[in-house]
Amino acid sequence: MSFSFNLKHEDAGTRARRGEFRTAHGTVQTPVFMPVGTFASVKTMDLKDLADVEAEIILGNTYHLLLRPGQAVFEKFGGIHDFMGWKKPVLTDSGGFQIFCLPEHRKITEEGAAFRSYVNGDLFLLSPEKSIEMQTAIGSDIMMVLDWCIESTSDHAQTQVAMELTHRWALRSLAARTRTDQALFAIVQGGVFEDLRRRSADFLTQHAFDGFAIGGLAVGETKAEREDHTELVASMLPKYKPRYLMGVGTPADLLEAVYRGVDMFDCVIPTMYAQRGVAYTSRGRFHVTPTALRMSDEPLDANCPCPTCCNYPVGYLHHLAKCKEPTGWRLLAIHNQVYYQRLMQRMRTAIEQDRFQQFYDETKASWLAIAAVRSADPVHDTI
Numbered sequence: 001m002s003f004s005f006n007l008k009h010e011d012a013g014t015r016a017r018r019g020e021f022r023t024a025h026g027t028v029q030t031p032v033f034m035p036v037g038t039f040a041s042v043k044t045m046d047l048k049d050l051a052d053v054e055a056e057i058i059l060g061n062t063y064h065l066l067l068r069p070g071q072a073v074f075e076k077f078g079g080i081h082d083f084m085g086w087k088k089p090v091l092t093d094s095g096g097f098q099i100f101c102l103p104e105h106r107k108i109t110e111e112g113a114a115f116r117s118y119v120n121g122d123l124f125l126l127s128p129e130k131s132i133e134m135q136t137a138i139g140s141d142i143m144m145v146l147d148w149c150i151e152s153t154s155d156h157a158q159t160q161v162a163m164e165l166t167h168r169w170a171l172r173s174l175a176a177r178t179r180t181d182q183a184l185f186a187i188v189q190g191g192v193f194e195d196l197r198r199r200s201a202d203f204l205t206q207h208a209f210d211g212f213a214i215g216g217l218a219v220g221e222t223k224a225e226r227e228d229h230t231e232l233v234a235s236m237l238p239k240y241k242p243r244y245l246m247g248v249g250t251p252a253d254l255l256e257a258v259y260r261g262v263d264m265f266d267c268v269i270p271t272m273y274a275q276r277g278v279a280y281t282s283r284g285r286f287h288v289t290p291t292a293l294r295m296s297d298e299p300l301d302a303n304c305p306c307p308t309c310c311n312y313p314v315g316y317l318h319h320l321a322k323c324k325e326p327t328g329w330r331l332l333a334i335h336n337q338v339y340y341q342r343l344m345q346r347m348r349t350a351i352e353q354d355r356f357q358q359f360y361d362e363t364k365a366s367w368l369a370i371a372a373v374r375s376a377d378p379v380h381d382t383i
C-alpha cells in the first residue's frame, strides 16, 4: 500500500491543521509526535510501554543503524518491524543530521559524506543512494532524503552552497527509491535566510516527494528565528502533503509549530529528561531528585493517567533516580511520552473544534503562570 495524506480539517482561526497519513503499517493521526528510537529502541521502553503511551509511529536513525547492526542484519530480518517487533509505522531519518554532528570526522563532497565509524573505525561513504539503500533495508514507512545540515550561524554563501547540494542530493534520492510502499520526504534547507528558504521550498515542491520536512532548525538559531522560518516555510509547502519539523522540540515548541501549520515532530527530550530525573507535568517541569521529595507519597502528576502516576509515589521515583536505577529512567520516560501524546491529542481535538486559538492562548497563559511561581518552588520549573 502506498503512502497517502488526508487533510481532514483546517482550524478556522489559525494555520493549525488536522489530518492523517496512511502507510503499509497503519494510519497516523496528525499533528503527531514521534518518539525517537535511535538504535531501533525507544530508550528504556519495550513494546508494552510504547502501547501504554499510545505511540502511533516511531523514528529510527539510519546513521546509527547503518553502523550497528548494519544493513545485512535488516536484510536478514526483512526490516525493522520484524527485527524489533514493532508493527506500526516507522520513519527513518537519512543520517544527514548525525553527519552534521561530526564536523571533525567527516568530509562532504558532491558524492556524499565520508566518515569513520565510531564502532570500529571503518571508513563509510554515506551518499544519497547509500542512505536510500539502507532505509530500504530497514523497511521504514517514511524515508528522508540525505541533506547537508549546517549551523544556523553560517553565512549566506555557505548556507547557499549547502542548500544547493541538498537539492541535488534530494533528486538523487528520489531516483534511487525502488519500493512504492515507502514514502520519501524532502528536506527544506536555507538556514535563517528568507530568500534561500523560499528558493529551497520552491525547488523541492516541484518534485514528486510525498511530504516535506523543515530542516536546519534547532541548530543554533534564536527561538524567534526558528518560529519565523517555520511559519515562512510551512506557508510555502503544498496544502495536501504532510509537513515535518525535524528534531523539535519542547512542549512549547510543539504548540508554536502546530499553530504555524506543522503536522509532524520528533525529539529525544521525553527520554533524555527522564534520564536526568525530569518530568513534564501539569504544574510544570518537575525535578524528582531534590532531597525534599524523599518522603513524598504524592503521585508525580495527579492529573496524569499514566502507569507511573497511577502506581508509584514521588518518594519512590526520587529513590530510583538517586540510585540511577534503569527502572526509574523508564518510569519517567513512560510518563513524559504520555505527556507529549496527550498534548498532541488535546491539540488535535482543539483543531477539530475550531478553537485552536483559544487552546493556544490558554496553554501559553498556564505555562507563563507556572514560570511566575517557579522561584518559590524548588522542584517545579517552567515548561
Ligand SMILES: [Zn+2]
Residues within 6 Å of the ligand: 300, 301, 304, 305, 306, 307, 308, 309, 310, 335, 338
Ligand atoms: Zn504520568
